Amino acid sequence: MNILNIDNTLIIPWKIIVSAEQFNYIEQKVFEKTQKNWIDILKQIMTENKDILTRIKIVDFDVYKYDENKLVLVSQRLTKPTIHSLVDSLEDSLKFFTRNYRTMLDYLAKNNIIDPTIIEDGRFISLYNKDKIKIINIDIDLDTDVFTKQIVLFLLYISFDSINFNLSDQKSIDYLETFINPCCLF
């Protein structure tokens, strides 16, 4: 059975759009002081922290500008076929972004690229209260049909498993067969 073959992990590609005014501030300051693109700096820090990716089962992470004030985070994380693992994979993707974002803020503050007085412990002190980073959208990033099928089967497996219904288990099949084998005919 197709549904039965889910006994391994699957790479779930999350696509998360986040938004904050602070991204604009950083973009302007980094360009003014360094003529660089701040996202390249963020990517550089992510590359340096690559060992963390392996620890939290993320196989690839990318970030790019979506729109004014908005970033797209693309995270491919190994996920076990359980609800907990699926939620963890989303949370870890957000945590990984945060860790690197904070490291980047510290770097920018130490190098006076942004005003160091507004940064404390990786947070924007003056901007933080009125400008938290918001999650705008969460998607699974689908590319090919083959991959879509894998994801669909994986999600179905998780759905069934959450109510202890497992199509690889003969008991579940036996249960279903009761509906097509009634005791009496005619």
Next chain:
Amino acid sequence: MGKFRVVDTYTIKWKIKLSSKQFGYLYFQVYDSGKNFFDILQHVFQQQKNRLYKSYNIVGLEFSGKYIDELIIEGKTKVYPSVSSITESIRNILEGFSIVYQKSLEYLVDNDIIDKEKFIELYQDDQIEIKDIDIILDDNNNNELVKFLLYTIFDHKGLSLEDKDTYKYLEQFININITF
């Protein structure tokens, strides 16, 4: 995919492969009468369509098979965004099929196409087995299906991704200090 908003039902298409020797008997008996067994099942389904929709959320049933002991059902069901509804949809297809199958057997007996006593004898030592259950993907709305399943799974954990509280919960991970 768009936003994580699922407020409606979704139509899931299941492909269920069944196996039983009784199918072989039926195919040959019906063939001898100049008819096709799958056509009879389809005709009975059309007659029962309203009942199957109202009682089992079945939108469509189609029948086919490659081997004499095989019957493939392709069934479309309306599913609500809950884990139990997805599971129930497989059961509904099987229950709907069972109604169509039994009505078809009655028709075949009434028209002397099969022998009632012989079939009952065959039926008693030959249970129908489920060989395969698969979901049929539609090129046009796979994204919607993935969204529907994700919504359902998260909802089952009390994390509705159309709910502001869930976004607030997840935003904690990007607005506090994180250690791995």
